[in-house]
Amino acid sequence: MLHAVIMAGGSGTRFWPASRKLKPKQLLALSGQRTMIQSTVDRLGDLVPKEQQWIITNQLLADAVREQLPELPSENVVGEPCKRDTAPCVGLAAAMIQRIDADGIMVVMPSDHVIASHEKFQAAIKAGEKLIEEDPTRIVTFGIKPSYPAESFGYIERNDAATLDAGDVSAFRVKQFREKPDATTAQEYLDRGTFYWNSGIFLWRASTITDALKKNVPEMSDHLSKIADAMGSTDFDSVLQKEFSAIKGTSIDYAVMESYDNVVVIEAPFPWDDVGSWQALSRLQDPDENNNTVVGQHIGIDTKGSIIVGQPDHVIVTIDVDDLIVVQTKDATLVAPKAAEERVREAVKALEERGMTDKL
Template identity: 55%
Template structure:
């Protein structure tokens, strides 16, 4: 059967001050369609019943996520004791899914993407799941046609065509996974026509990913096996904390995808945005005649190409502003040059260094 794993442990620091440690990006409504994680779960439609959805997050977010999904059982939300990247997260999820369904096929996805239309997404998942079901060792991922030479995404270089059905989306073997490139390299990838953005969405059999982790990351897998053995026993909490903390964090791309031989990439037949920073709001919302994206009570005078966001009815007035981000929350306000948006992460680091934990 098909199961969904939603990875929801990210901190979303580039969305400070709206995103905080107890209410990160995935728990925010940034698009007007509910919170990011609610939209992710809703997007699954009738692909699987709710009892086959597993959310993996960090332990401090269990309660707020339960509040957003009151119909899900407590066992459907797993809180990691510490951050260890995507490979341990996925390995743990695969162990838990396989306990109840040894033949499970898993679709694994981040909790903070915007994808439309939902019907195209669901059709693509069904197609990918069928490819996995027909192969003992296949892993499927989804590639996004690049719109510009992005330096903030990983890339997938496609190989030979695997498409045999004229009605199916273009499907290729994966030649290589590439890390986030510098400007000239990103431009080369973009112009070649052979590269996709890496969506971070995967389909595989639980057994396949567990075997791959056992083979390529034996030390990590040993810790995960110990957690699985204690799951559901009185020793679960203590073992989970001790063993998971001992894992060396690693992404699933480094741990498995760069080594696995049978990987297919499907050219995504849906629109995708990873909503990685405040400028994403300009792609997802209409702008006014001056190019401003306004999600607030705002008076703009001689203001162009700005992003204005507030959580309440607080009035924001801008005068003579160009390419600026202004985000107002109850206890913090950000004013930043749009061209230096990546440095918002440094703001969070400075707050940590100064001990201003109330604003994190």
């Protein structure tokens, strides 16, 4: 059976002040009426039954996630007691799924991406399933054909000589995973044409990933097995707290993907955006005649190329400004040049240092 695992534990600090500790970006509606995590579940359609959809989030957000996704079984929303990166997140889901479905296949995805075509997304997942059915030890990932030399994404280098039969999509054996590059290297990747952005979407048998974790990070695997063994028992919460907290966190790329020798990349046939920062809004909705992206009420006088986000009952007026980000919430306002958007994290850190935890 196919199971879907949605990773929803991120803090979304680059979307401060809208994104907060108790309501990070995956719980916000940044592109439409549905929140990002609701849209991620919507994308699955009938591909995966609701009882086989799993949300791995953090304990602080578990109830809010259940409230936003009442159609999912409550026990399928699992709250991690602490942040331990993506390998324990994936491993926990895999261990739990394997207990109830020994041959289960997992599609793993972040909760904060925008993928416009549900039909193309589901077709790509089905193509990946076919590749895994042909070779159960295979891992499938999805690469995004780069449209510019991005420095903020990891990359996947494909082996151009080994195209695989995956129906209507293009699939290649993976040659190497690459870390986020500098500007010169990113341009080189773009020019060579054999590199993809790493989407962070994966497909594999639960047994394949648990075996890989057991081999590469055995101590982590032991803790995860103990948690999975406690599924359905009255001790589950206490075992989860104890064993998960004892794990040394690392990413799934580092723990498995970079060293695994049977990885296939499907060139994603669907439009994709990782919605990593406020400038993503300009890609998700059409700017006005002055290239401003506006959410809320705005009066712009000689204002160009800016992103303006405000509360519905609040008017933002800008005069003679270019390329600004202005975000207003009920208790905080952000004003920054678009070129400095990565420094929003510094603002969050400064709030922490000053003890202004009510603004986080």
